[in-house]
Amino acid sequence: MHHPAQRVYRELLVFTVTGQTSAIMEATLERLTARFFPSSLIAPQSITYSQVVHLSHVIHPDIPRWQDDPAVEFETVAQLEKDGYYLRRFSLGEHTATHINAPKSFHNSGLGIDQYPATSLVVPAVVINIQQQAAANPDYALAIADILAWEKQHGEIPAGSVVILYTGWQGKWSDRAAFLNQDSQGGMHFPGFGKDAIQFLLQERQIAGVGIDTHGIDPGQDATFAANRLVLEKPRIVLENLTNLDLLPPKKVTLAIGILRLQDGSGSPAGVMAFF
Numbered sequence: 309m310h311h312p313a314q315r316v317y318r319e320l321l322v323f324t325v326t327g328q329t330s331a332i333m334e335a336t337l338e339r340l341t342a343r344f345f346p347s348s349l350i351a352p353q354s355i356t357y358s359q360v361v362h363l364s365h366v367i368h369p370d371i372p373r374w375q376d377d378p379a380v381e382f383e384t385v386a387q388l389e390k391d392g393y394y395l396r397r398f399s400l401g402e403h404t405a406t407h408i409n410a411p412k413s414f415h416n417s418g419l420g421i422d423q424y425p426a427t428s429l430v431v432p433a434v435v436i437n438i439q440q441q442a443a444a445n446p447d448y449a450l451a452i453a454d455i456l457a458w459e460k461q462h463g464e465i466p467a468g469s470v471v472i473l474y475t476g477w478q479g480k481w482s483d484r485a486a487f488l489n490q491d492s493q494g495g496m497h498f499p500g501f502g503k504d505a506i507q508f509l510l511q512e513r514q515i516a517g518v519g520i521d522t523h524g525i526d527p528g529q530d531a532t533f534a535a536n537r538l539v540l541e542k543p544r545i546v547l548e549n550l551t552n553l554d555l556l557p558p559k560k561v562t563l564a565i566g567i568l569r570l571q572d573g574s575g576s577p578a579g580v581m582a583f584f
Contacts, residue, residue: 355430355562357583363519363550363563364406364580365481367398372484372549374523375494377401402575408567409546413574414536419543421573429565431516431545432469433582434462435556439476442499446489448475449502449527455509462558467514470545470563474553475499478521481551488523496528501535510538517545519563519580521553547580557584 365371369380378401386395402421403409411418436458441448450473459465477498480486489497501518509515518525518539525546526535539546545565566579 355583357562359555359584361552361555361582361584362580363547363552363582364578365549365551367400367405367577370484371405372481372487372523373401373404375488377404380404400577402570402573402577403548405577406547406549406551406580407575408565408578409536409540409548409575410573411540411543412572414533414540418540420571421567421576422569422571424543424567428516428543428545429567431563431565432466433472433519433556433561433563434458434465434469434559435472435474435553435561437474437558438499439474442475442477446497446499447527447529448499449530450500450505451502452505452508455505458558465509465513465515468516469513470517470519470547471509471513471515472519472547472550472553472556472561473499473501473521473525474556475521478551478553481549489528496523498522498524498528500527500530501525502527503534503538506535506538515544517547519545519547519550521550522548524548547578550580552582556582560584 367380369382371380373380378399381399383397384395385397386393388394403413408421410421410424412420436450436454438448438450438454441454455465465471475498477487480489487498491497500520500522506518509518518535522528524533524536525539525548526533536546547563547565562583564581564583566581567576570576
């Protein structure tokens with residue numbers, strides 16, 4: 309029994325070795341991956357909006373990084389005065405800055421980020437605000453009760469939505485120590501999605517994914533990455549290190565997620581824009 313991702317790869321390999329053009333292979337990838345993505349992630353959509361907001365942080369060498377992640381580096385390789393144009397080389401980890409996680413980051417047979425169809429990266433979103441809870445308890449984990457309280461005010465979360473958790477942590481981004489909030493043993497303390505809440509959202513609301521303004525959708529104290537593992541059992545959306553969430557309304561938001569199509573990537577830095 310082959311995993312779906314292996315089948316996609318095998319069928320694409322056949323197209324490659326038989327001399328098909330890149331355009332044909334691209335169309336084949338879209339067709340094959342569509343079989344393994346929830347229909348809510350690939351359904352046609354229209355976008356009506358009056359505002360557009362960047363949800364990605366500016367990338368520079370001093371941004372907060374997960375412990376032992378590669379440094380963010382820029383190197384000038386061409387100068388305007390000397391070469392007639394300006395160009396830099398950059399280096400950073402796949403899960404650095406505002407980024408998207410792919411199933412491959414937590415599941416050996418999971419899809420890489422390059423296999424996400426374009427249509428899966430334009431998705432509706434809702435925003436749940438837990439600033440007060442997170443301010444009182446940095447280890448706060450979203451609970452089912454929080455979701456139901458949000459729905460009592462705004463209506464049931466539509467299937468196929470990305471659920472964004474606004475914790476207020478975006479305000480700590482300029483202070484690496486405060487953002488990661490490590491204790492004397494190196495443990496991190498920041499809020500996230502509780503396991504029960506993730507299971508409820510996946511099973512009862514059939515969401516397309518989740519996002520957050522901390523460095524991980526799992527609370528900092530959860531070293532098992534339970535939320536990430538659950539969401540990424542299928543090629544869903546996981547966005548981390550978002551910003552400007554205070555500018556978003558609670559619902560009727562559309563996200564456009566720009567990725568680097570890194571071959572077999574475990575994820576990618578992401579340019580995320582919100583339309584509302």
